[in-house]
Amino acid sequence: MTPAADHERWEVELIALREELGQLRAEQRQMATAIQELVTTFRTLATHLGIAAEPYVRKDGSSPKRDLPGFA
Secondary structure: OOHHHHHHHHHHHHHHHHHHHHHHHHHHHHHHHHHHHHHHHHHHHHHHHOOOOOOOOOOOOOOOOOOOOOOO
């Protein structure tokens, strides 16, 4: 291969990789949006079912040293 042909081949490969990266980033944005919609849906369901009314907050008087089950 001549240096010019080798350079052209690498340039074509680089363009293809940039396009693929752009597609992956678009898919990533779509996934982030879908995950945010799921989180919103689960929060709404949890509130509706009475599982959770508010985010967990430690009540006054409880020992901060005592580990509660289910909370890391």
